[in-house]
Amino acid sequence: MKKKLKPNEIVYREIQHKIMNGTWKPMSKIASENELAREFGVARVSVREAIEKMIALDILEKKQGQGTFVKQLDPSISFNSLIPSIILEIDxxxxxxxxxxxxxxxxxxxxxxxxxxxxxxxxxxxxxxxxxxxxxxxxxxxxxxxxxxxxxxxxxxxxxxxxxxxxxxxxxxxxxxxxxxxxxxxxxxxxxxxxxxxxxxxxxxxxxxxxxxxxxxxxxxxxxxxxxxx
The missing domain is CATH 1.20.120.530 (GntR ligand-binding domain-like)
Known part of the structure; x- marks a missing residue:
């Protein structure tokens, strides 16, 4: 039985989808935490947790005073973005x-x-x-x-x-x-x-x-x- 996704996991998947389908292109700035919280109907803290996870995985990059950006894609980033989705399916x-x-x-x-x-x-x-x-x-x-x-x-x-x-x-x-x-x-x-x-x-x-x-x-x-x- 698949486990129920937590809000931050839902946000992670949605952000991942935007990157993988080209909505957010490499080097582009993503929406703010407040905007994403409203879009996904979750608390801002859930958005922050998802973003921090993607920063740790080198998928996103936070620039002081500028916002959060999609990093230049390479094989390791694609690999990183795939694995967490698999984990979410694991009992x-x-x-x-x-x-x-x-x-x-x-x-x-x-x-x-x-x-x-x-x-x-x-x-x-x-x-x-x-x-x-x-x-x-x-x-x-x-x-x-x-x-x-x-x-x-x-x-x-x-x-x-x-x-x-x-x-x-x-x-x-x-x-x-x-x-x-x-x-x-x-x-x-x-x-x-x-x-x-x-x-x-x-x-x-x-x-x-x-x-x-x-x-x-x-x-x-x-x-x-x-x-x-x-």
């Missing part, structure tokens, strides 16, 4: 499907990260891992740090598309990270496999890093599949 309870998507993305990004990582990436991943180890008895915190670890891997790919897609999907992934959290005790197994992933990335062993990431997410998929069949 947030489709945990297995979300994890299958995450596995497909993260195995590839882990391999690239191991190949391209620099000292800054290693420092960031190591710092997150150490925090995971310190919070092994705090399941909620551990799950959040787990998501941060995956995000840092995407950043380490140095691939703009991987980074953008992960940023867009981050909230969705984190929501499901909570559902796959280990409720039968401390997630010692997850901590160990994250250490193996980290070590492989440090050693630039692309194959081993990808293997351990796939093993990690396949294990999560198997746990969720069992739960959802109960």
């Amino acid at each position: 947030k309870n489709s945990t297995v499907e979300i994890l299958e998507l995450r596995r497909a993305l993260d195995v590839g990004s882990t391999k690239l990260c191991a190949e391209r990582r620099d000292d800054t990436d290693i420092k960031k991943l190591t710092n997150i891992y150490n925090k995971m180890a310190s919070n092994i008895n705090n399941i909620d915190k551990f799950a959040h740090l787990d998501s941060q670890f995956h995000k840092a891997i995407a950043d380490g790919t140095k691939n703009k598309m991987y980074k953008k897609l992960n940023n867009i999907l981050f909230d969705l992934f984190e929501y499901h990270q909570e559902k796959i959290a280990y409720r039968k005790g401390p997630p010692t197994g997850a901590l160990k496999i994250h250490k193996k992933i980290l070590d492989a990335i440090i050693e630039k062993d692309t194959q081993i890093a990808a293997i351990y990431m796939e093993r990690h997410l396949t294990s999560a998929l198997e746990r969720i599949s069992k739960v959802e069949k109960m």
Whole structure:
């Protein structure tokens, strides 16, 4: 079942449609927040939220004292504008499907990260891992740090598309990270496999890093599949 769209999501779609059908052309100034609020019959705050999201995705640009403008379109902008529409169609309870998507993305990004990582990436991943180890008895915190670890891997790919897609999907992934959290005790197994992933990335062993990431997410998929069949 499709989720009901929030006002800001409706505005996002309407703005997206105006850009994609050419009503608002690249480099052109869009209508004001007040004008859009009246046009779409929503509160101004909903318009602002939609615009801020599009600015974050490099679809729109706000110029001080001038207003908000459509940025010059390029493949990454078209990609950015497509993904949120897909997300709006997703049932947030489709945990297995979300994890299958995450596995497909993260195995590839882990391999690239191991190949391209620099000292800054290693420092960031190591710092997150150490925090995971310190919070092994705090399941909620551990799950959040787990998501941060995956995000840092995407950043380490140095691939703009991987980074953008992960940023867009981050909230969705984190929501499901909570559902796959280990409720039968401390997630010692997850901590160990994250250490193996980290070590492989440090050693630039692309194959081993990808293997351990796939093993990690396949294990999560198997746990969720069992739960959802109960």
